[in-house]
Amino acid sequence: MSGLSVPETAQHPSLGQDPRAEPQTGSTDWGMMGRQLWGVLRIELRYSLFSRRFLAVAFLALAPVGLLILWALTPVAKEIAGGGSTQAMSMAAWIYAGYLSTSVFLSALILFMSLFRGDILQRSLHYYFLSPVRRQILVLGKFLAAWIAGAVTFATSTALIYLLCFLPLGLSGLSRHLFQGPGLGHLMIYAGISVLAIGGYGCIFLLAGLFLRNPVVAGVLIFGWESINFFLPALLKKLSVIFYLQSFYPVPPPQELFAIVAEPISPWLTVPGLLLFMVALLALASWRAQRMEINYGED
């Protein structure tokens, strides 16, 4: 090994002007914060899209697509085709309701719960904590990366599922439904619900990963709560994400047996409400991250 060399350009900041000097106190350097956010995003996007946990998410997103392709080849599919696009729309709503409460929910759990908990278990969280990045930006960067990965994956798979529901109508029937009927609008709404669902559930699981040593227990409890939502009284229904998401459905899914029906909330209130809910949870997550210490021994 040759001796350690010191490049001539490597000059300590104390010897000259530091180009990375902080902004004057009292001012907020939004440009710097934007670059830091991008710095976090580029690392986290890589983990969200090219990691083992994403394989599980991709499976959950694509398994229903595979099952629908197989279904399209069965005689039952031909019966649906006989019922026309109205029957196919009901079926799409029914399938989407199941897809939302299982695939989308579980994927949000996988993607978001490990954002901080995974770094703690791998003992690598100090990588971020040793940099001059505000913890709020760290929380936002991690959340956005997982949301982007989830949104792209589930918007795509939602679109595929919707299209496959109409495949038994034939290509001409599908084309008519999409471009001369309400199909394209419905497809966009379902994809939008998936994107909102990933973000809404994601905030909850991000927070659980920050507060709990074993957030999977919280995940199971929330899954149970969301699953029995149809059975809950009207007031309690409103304490769930699924209730607000259902108000967007272009075609109401068939109600479960013994379901208690609550008056749906206008989408004009639901979207800002859900976004406000996400902001509030992210603020709480930032507060928690700000108070975190690195003491891996405890975990």
Added chain:
Amino acid sequence: MTMTTSNQPTTELSTPDRIAAHQSIVFDNVSKFYGEVLGVNRVTLTLPPGITGLVGPNGSGKTTLMNLMTGLLRPTDGTIRVLGESPSAGQHLFRHLGYCTQFDAFPAGMTGYQFIYSFLRVHGLAHTEADSLTWQALERVNLKDAAKRRVEGYSKGMRQRARLAQAISHQPKVLVLDEPLNGLDPMARAEVIALFQQLAAEGCHIIISSHILHEVDMISDQVVLLSSGYVVADGDVSGMRTEIHEHPIQVLMRCDKPSLVASRLFEHDFVVEASLHDDRRGLMIRTREADRFYGLLNSIIVDNDIDVETVTVADGDVNAVYKYLIGNEGEGR
């Protein structure tokens, strides 16, 4: 020597003292408890620029003190200022502080280059500057050739150098190094020590922890001796130096030609003992003069093209020296 310690909290500072505090690292009556377990207790300490060695046996509170000054831990009691900044304000502190931790974990899948470059992007640097500083840091720790390899595949010494490169990559004014020489072979050790000395000469504060007394003695301008969470000695290192030189140190080495190394070492009177391990790769050496020993070992390794696996100091003898140095102060706390 300007380093001060006491068990009493500091009082109001005069203007010159305040200016000095902005150029120093100040602990004021700092305690840290992990539940009921003591980390450090009532530490009042001012560390001036230069190289400060934190020494003490394992569990004495060195890492806790370092984690406190870098904000990774919060004190249970007391206050800390690093060049006038509170460690809790990481967005300010880490612009001029680098910390080489002992945590041997890296974000998964990153190459050596990505490890440093991504860190600098999180700092908020643009691509060109981050790229340039990354290569400079890798060059400084001699890791340029392995830059495109994944860190998971690095040897322990290379991982240590990667962490060091990360700590110095943004050219900080304060460098906190937790056992930075662990896992390095003798030549890399000498090179890294030279790098620390050069950074200190450039005006950098360097706080270095080690349980290997002679290493700290060799490079430090001032020393803080810790035992069981308390600062038990600081400042004058002459007594410590004499003691270190009088106690033979025991070095364990693993390499491909231990017999050859032993025979070469025995030609010198400062090597007291050298014995081979049964597996024919291990060698235990006792020496009275660590500096001369390491210089000699380096030349033997280079001259004979020896493949070195590890070189470590055995803790037993070090603890004996600590016991002598700490004496009654370390007991009965």
